Amino acid sequence: MPLFYGTQVSSPMMLGTAQYPSPAILAAAFSASGAGVATVSLRRESGGGQDFLRLIEGLGVVLLPNTAGCHSVKEAVTTAQMARELLRTNWIKLEVIGHGDLLAPDVFGLVEAARELCAQGFKVFPYCTEDLSVCDQLLRAGCEVLMPWGAPIGSGLGLNNLLGLKALRAAFRDVPMVIDAGIGRPSHAAAAMELGFDAVLLNTAVAKAGDPVTMARAMAQALDAGRAAYLSDPIEPREMATPSTPVIGKAFLQ
Amino acid sequence: MKLTINGDPQEIHATTLAEALAALELSEARVATALNGIFVPADARAATALSPGDSLEIVAPMQGG
Numbered sequence: 001m002p003l004f005y006g007t008q009v010s011s012p013m014m015l016g017t018a019q020y021p022s023p024a025i026l027a028a029a030f031s032a033s034g035a036g037v038a039t040v041s042l043r044r045e046s047g048g049g050q051d052f053l054r055l056i057e058g059l060g061v062v063l064l065p066n067t068a069g070c071h072s073v074k075e076a077v078t079t080a081q082m083a084r085e086l087l088r089t090n091w092i093k094l095e096v097i098g099h100g101d102l103l104a105p106d107v108f109g110l111v112e113a114a115r116e117l118c119a120q121g122f123k124v125f126p127y128c129t130e131d132l133s134v135c136d137q138l139l140r141a142g143c144e145v146l147m148p149w150g151a152p153i154g155s156g157l158g159l160n161n162l163l164g165l166k167a168l169r170a171a172f173r174d175v176p177m178v179i180d181a182g183i184g185r186p187s188h189a190a191a192a193m194e195l196g197f198d199a200v201l202l203n204t205a206v207a208k209a210g211d212p213v214t215m216a217r218a219m220a221q222a223l224d225a226g227r228a229a230y231l232s233d234p235i236e237p238r239e240m241a242t243p244s245t246p247v248i249g250k251a252f253l254q
Numbered sequence: 255m256k257l258t259i260n261g262d263p264q265e266i267h268a269t270t271l272a273e274a275l276a277a278l279e280l281s282e283a284r285v286a287t288a289l290n291g292i293f294v295p296a297d298a299r300a301a302t303a304l305s306p307g308d309s310l311e312i313v314a315p316m317q318g319g
Contacts, residue, residue, distance in 0.1 A: 017319075018317035019317070040315045040317070042286065043313060043314070044313055045260070050314065052316060052317070053314065065315070068318050078291060083286070085295060086314070
């Protein structure tokens with residue numbers, strides 16, 4: 001199971017808490033998923049925050065607050081500071097968003113914010129691209145986990161840059177990596193695990209499915225299958241057929 | 255005094271951040287605060303003076319991905 005900053009979590013699934021049809025379905029989806037980590041945001045208190053806090057603290061999972069929606073280093077750092085006090089955790093999923101259409105990370109601001117937060121004692125989980133230089137900079141800034149996107153947030157497109165993700169996995173073999181964003185189907189989640197990623201962070205694919213609870217279970221099964229496949233050293237694809245049945249010993253029947 | 259609280263202009267009887275939370279009936283709530291974009295830890299609220307026109311953000315955990 002994944003090890004993040006010295007803490008072993010109980011599942012390769014990290015699950016978001018947004019967009020479920022109801023709090024009861026959220027709780028049931030978490031139960032079905034076996035997720036070890038739940039992501040939450042910080043928003044202006046307008047009456048619902050205290051009930052939500054009780055709900056998520058009752059899930060029995062590790063909470064990972066995010067800086068979703070922050071477009072500047074200052075906003076992200078201040079949000080992280082508030083999250084640390086509120087949820088009593090040093091963990092922060094760091095998002096510094098650069099472009100609204102794709103919700104793509106502003107990788108320059110991300111590295112700067114990561115450096116600042118690591119210096120302040122945070123355990124930073126940076127939502128990043130699969131760019132090797134950016135990821136190298138994040139590690140130098142003090143991050144011990146990377147969270148490259150599979151595809152834009154909420155798009156459900158899966159792993160958009162297979163080559164880049166494979167290269168990233170190969171470049172930093174010992175760094176725990178989570179595919180964050182873009183997963184739409186269990187097959188995408190399995191593919192991420194087959195590539196050797198340690199975990200997947202999902203939200204929309206589960207919460208917006210017609211049956212979120214069943215989808216949560218399907219994702220969990222896919223993650224387990226993908227992880228087992230990775231550990232079992234799968235064959236490499238090839239372009240020509242190779243017979244699986246022995247050729248020697250075939251009867252001569254002409 | 256007149257403050258902007260979570261984006262809304264409000265007239266509130268308070269001279270410190272702790273008093274503002276009390277006036278909003280949020281003294282007991284688990285919330286985090288920032289004054290003019292700067293985080294104010296819970297134990298510093300009582301000693302944090304407010305000035306007219308200050309912008310106060312009061313946040314709680316919410317749904318997120």
